[in-house]
Amino acid sequence: MSVDDGPDGTPVLLEAIDVVRTYRLGRDVEVPALRGVSFRVDHGDYVAIVGSSGSGKSTLLNLLGVLDRPTSGQVRYDGRDVRELPDAELARLRNQRIGFVFQSFHLLPRLTALDNVILPLVYRPGSKRERRQRAEAALASVGLADRMAHRPGELSGGQQQRVAIARALVTEPALVLADEPTGNLDTTTGEDIMSLLESIQAEQDTALVVITHEPDIAHRAARTIELRDGVMADGSSP
Amino acid sequence: MSAREAFRVAMQALLANRLRSALTTLGVLIGVMSVVLLVAIGQGARSEITGAIEGLGSNLLFVLPGDGDFGGGPRRSSFVLDDVERIDRELLGGGTRVAGYTIGSEALQADGERLTATVLAVTASYPAVLSRELARGQGLTESDVVTSRRVAVLGATTAETLFPGQDPIGRTMAIGGVRYRVIGVLARVGGGGSPFGPDQDRNVLVPITAGQRLFGTDRLDAIFVRAAATQTVDEDRAVVRRALEQRLDTEEFSVISQDEIIGVVGDILQILTLVLAAIAGISLLVGGVGVSNIMLVSVSERTREIGLRKALGARTRDITGQFLLEAIVLTGLGGAIGLVLGIAGAELVAAFAPVPAEVTGWSIALALGVSVAVGLVFGVLPARRAGQLDPVAALRRD
Numbered sequence: 001m002s003v004d005d006g007p008d009g010t011p012v013l014l015e016a017i018d019v020v021r022t023y024r025l026g027r028d029v030e031v032p033a034l035r036g037v038s039f040r041v042d043h044g045d046y047v048a049i050v051g052s053s054g055s056g057k058s059t060l061l062n063l064l065g066v067l068d069r070p071t072s073g074q075v076r077y078d079g080r081d082v083r084e085l086p087d088a089e090l091a092r093l094r095n096q097r098i099g100f101v102f103q104s105f106h107l108l109p110r111l112t113a114l115d116n117v118i119l120p121l122v123y124r125p126g127s128k129r130e131r132r133q134r135a136e137a138a139l140a141s142v143g144l145a146d147r148m149a150h151r152p153g154e155l156s157g158g159q160q161q162r163v164a165i166a167r168a169l170v171t172e173p174a175l176v177l178a179d180e181p182t183g184n185l186d187t188t189t190g191e192d193i194m195s196l197l198e199s200i201q202a203e204q205d206t207a208l209v210v211i212t213h214e215p216d217i218a219h220r221a222a223r224t225i226e227l228r229d230g231v232m233a234d235g236s237s238p
Numbered sequence: 239m240s241a242r243e244a245f246r247v248a249m250q251a252l253l254a255n256r257l258r259s260a261l262t263t264l265g266v267l268i269g270v271m272s273v274v275l276l277v278a279i280g281q282g283a284r285s286e287i288t289g290a291i292e293g294l295g296s297n298l299l300f301v302l303p304g305d306g307d308f309g310g311g312p313r314r315s316s317f318v319l320d321d322v323e324r325i326d327r328e329l330l331g332g333g334t335r336v337a338g339y340t341i342g343s344e345a346l347q348a349d350g351e352r353l354t355a356t357v358l359a360v361t362a363s364y365p366a367v368l369s370r371e372l373a374r375g376q377g378l379t380e381s382d383v384v385t386s387r388r389v390a391v392l393g394a395t396t397a398e399t400l401f402p403g404q405d406p407i408g409r410t411m412a413i414g415g416v417r418y419r420v421i422g423v424l425a426r427v428g429g430g431g432s433p434f435g436p437d438q439d440r441n442v443l444v445p446i447t448a449g450q451r452l453f454g455t456d457r458l459d460a461i462f463v464r465a466a467a468t469q470t471v472d473e474d475r476a477v478v479r480r481a482l483e484q485r486l487d488t489e490e491f492s493v494i495s496q497d498e499i500i501g502v503v504g505d506i507l508q509i510l511t512l513v514l515a516a517i518a519g520i521s522l523l524v525g526g527v528g529v530s531n532i533m534l535v536s537v538s539e540r541t542r543e544i545g546l547r548k549a550l551g552a553r554t555r556d557i558t559g560q561f562l563l564e565a566i567v568l569t570g571l572g573g574a575i576g577l578v579l580g581i582a583g584a585e586l587v588a589a590f591a592p593v594p595a596e597v598t599g600w601s602i603a604l605a606l607g608v609s610v611a612v613g614l615v616f617g618v619l620p621a622r623r624a625g626q627l628d629p630v631a632a633l634r635r636d
């Protein structure tokens with residue numbers, strides 16, 4: 001059994017091995033955002049990442065989402081080291097395997113809810129009809145069947161985040177990464193959004209990694225990783 | 239992303255900023271329009287002038303001072319009246335086939351009317367050799383030349399201007415302050431009056447001898463030889479050359495066929511056309527800079543969108559292609575509309591102004607090709623900038 005293999009012999013979905021990310025500001029100012037973080041995410045896993053502001057949570061999530069490469073250490077997807085993959089391959093990986101949910105939704109204001117959900121499908125082969133059907137199904141599954149033609153400005157915050165979630169799951173990803181998905185929502189709406197993400201995780205065998213400030217939410221996850229100044233605090237479960 | 243999808247996205251983005259897109263397109267539009275219009279005018283001038291020379295007949299030889307190198311500027315002529323006779327003697331076959339003239343600009347006056355016109359001091363053979371026909375009265379005769387008689391044959395327009403509503407035959411007039419008697423009026427040639435060619439209807443013909451006295455010269459500016467037939471042009475050219483070499487150095491004259499004149503004049507006008515195209519091209523360039531500028535603004539405004547698209551799986555190529563396509567749609571649209579307006583403008587000019595205009599296939603192809611190329615060239619920088627944005631930084635921008 002190699003380091004990449006899970007207990008049942010299939011490759012681990014995602015593995016971070018001694019990941020370091022240092023930002024350079026100017027010539028000789030270095031900001032060590034992550035200073036050696038190791039853990040793994042299995043298929044269908046549910047991981048919460050907590051920690052105070054500036055502890056490196058978003059930096060870590062960007063690395064897991066292959067939007068960024070580590071300064072040293074490895075991020076391995078399906079057993080492959082991300083640092084050795086070309087940009088185009090990382091783009092493909094994001095499109096095929098990963099769904100993002102952001103704190104500020106990041107919907108395109110000019111597009112309807114439906115077209116926002118279609119967006120990731122545009123970067124893969126498939127007919128227009130098929131894309132449309134999938135996007136409609138995804139919007140229906142987040143309870144927005146009657147809001148498809150609305151633009152983000154015509155939707156509430158909770159509804160906008162639902163559109164964003166539909167956009168994340170329309171590609172049937174193996175992993176959903178959510179960076180403080182409830183940060184811009186009131187408590188009740190936030191609960192609804194978390195329940196929605198959890199139901200997707202449970203029903204579709206999708207791994208879910210959520211960054212959160214709120215202890216209530218963190219407790220619902222199977223595992224919690226606490227970052228403190230770029231390293232994992234004691235009590236985190238790698 | 240498929241090409242169709244990319245085109246849809248580009249159109250969406252352009253329509254979202256209608257006014258801005260329209261103004262950017264306008265820059266390219268004006269550039270393409272001026273290229274098409276100015277090239278049309280240049281081409282029109284070229285075909286009109288070469289057409290006028292062709293109208294003289296393909297068997298005409300021009301004997302001009304200098305060695306035929308037009309780059310050297312005008313030469314002092316060494317031709318005298320005897321040379322016309324010398325050539326005439328050597329040429330085989332009969333008929334009036336050799337003419338000469340000396341040319342000048344003089345003030346004309348008759349009664350109260352005044353006019354400055356081109357005065358051609360010609361041999362009596364001139365109208366026959368250059369196919370000028372008499373409308374009324376009499377032409378110049380050999381005896382008019384021999385006796386330096388002060389008689390004049392007027393071009394049609396000159397006659398109307400100096401003697402409005404009157405019969406000019408037999409009237410007197412002043413040419414350069416010297417009294418002349420009008421004996422004839424030439425038939426109208428027409429087609430003249432363009433800014434690109436002398437108006438033959440504004441000429442005045444006088445006997446060469448009288449004219450030389452008027453201009454204070456004993457020289458001829460040019461000699462014309464009508465070859466017996468198109469096939470004998472080269473033979474006759476050799477004869478003319480031999481006749482003149484008896485008296486002149488070979489550098490002092492050249493014998494040029496109509497074809498060669500058309501070649502030289504055509505080349506000069508082609509260069510003129512290209513210069514016009516280049517000047518118009520500068521405005522196209524300015525339009526291109528506008529496109530570049532607006533695309534950079536667009537990239538900066540849509541940084542978050544670019545970051546998001548990358549997070550969702552867009553490759554650098556997809557983003558670069560999307561912005562490049564946007565630039566090309568902008569300039570291509572400007573090119574197409576500019577082309578239509580340029581052609582319409584050329585038609586208007588040709589119809590209502592004394593300037594000929596002729597839209598050619600190559601100027602259309604050039605305008606469209608160049609406008610797409612402008613989109614490519616000026617779109618590349620912003621598009622590459624967009625494609626290379628770091629998604630993390632782009633998403634964080636607000």
Ligand SMILES: Nc1ncnc2c1ncn2[C@@H]1O[C@H](COP(=O)(O)OP(=O)(O)O)[C@@H](O)[C@H]1O
Nearest residue numbers: 023025031033052053054055056057058059060
């Ligand atoms: N692009 C960047 N350039 C420089 N420093 C950065 C950059 N991104 C984050 N940082 C720094 O790295 C540290 C971790 O940031 P981040 O991962 O955003 O923390 P969190 O999401 O936990 O609040 C912070 O000190 C932050 O200022």
Ligand SMILES: [Mg+2]
Nearest residue numbers: 057058059179
């Ligand atoms: Mg953060």
